[in-house]
Amino acid sequence: MxxxxxxxxxxxxxxxxxxxxxxxxxxxxxxxxxxxxxxxxxxxxxxxxxxxxxxxxxxxxxxxxxxxxxxLGKVLEPHKAVLTYIWKTGHAVPINDAVREKRVRLGLSEEPPTTHRHADALAVVRALMEEEGVTNE
Ligand code: SF4
Incomplete structure (x- = not known):
């Protein structure tokens, strides 16, 4: 069309x-x-x-x-960097000290209830990535 x-x-x-x-x-x-x-x-x-x-x-x-x-190994470097963040932290945009401080000021826990607080969940994220052929290389 x-x-x-x-x-x-x-x-x-x-x-x-x-x-x-x-x-x-x-x-x-x-x-x-x-x-x-x-x-x-x-x-x-x-x-x-x-x-x-x-x-x-x-x-x-x-x-x-x-x-x-x-x-095929054809990924732009910034996208590779995002995969590395996800592999290392479970997040495409990991938390930083400034966000931690804001969370505390707002009465929230310093770490969100995600892979930042649950290391076992990060292992699951990595297992899913490996299942899809994504590794931290
Ligand atoms: S950015 Fe991607 S999803 Fe959005 S309109 Fe363009 S091609 Fe479609």
Whole structure:
């Protein structure tokens, strides 16, 4: 159909060289370029998917393409760093001292009830990552 609703709706496409429609077409024709860094420019906001008149699961497909890229060892460094944070802490954005202080000021526990407080949960996160072939390498 190539209506372009996905590209026209994409907030990332407004600021970086990322064209959702081109990626959808590359998927359909089997011509994905896994070396193209723009694969990683999607913010996974799901706007394209919500607006697609053909109900194509665009965002989910982008995530599948990224999984394939990861398995080929083609991940941008910032995304690798996020995986390392998740591996080490269970969070993509781990807590820091400033947030700890704010939590205490608000009457909350210093550490949130997540992997920060439960080391056993971090082991589960790592097991899930390993099951998906993600390691801390
Ligand atoms: S999910 Fe990704 S591709 Fe779709 S509109 Fe949002 S940023 Fe663009």
């Amino acid at each position: 190539k209506c372009g609703t996905c590209s026209g709706s994409c907030p990332s496409g407004r600021v970086v060289a990322f064209r959702t429609r081109a990626l959808v077409e590359a998927r359909a024709t089997g011509t994905i370029d896994y070396d193209d860094p723009s694969l990683w420019y999607c913010t996974t906001c799901y706007t394209c998917m919500e607006r697609c008149p053909r109900s194509i699961d665009i965002t989910d497909e982008i995530l599948h393409i990224r999984e394939e890229a990861y398995r």
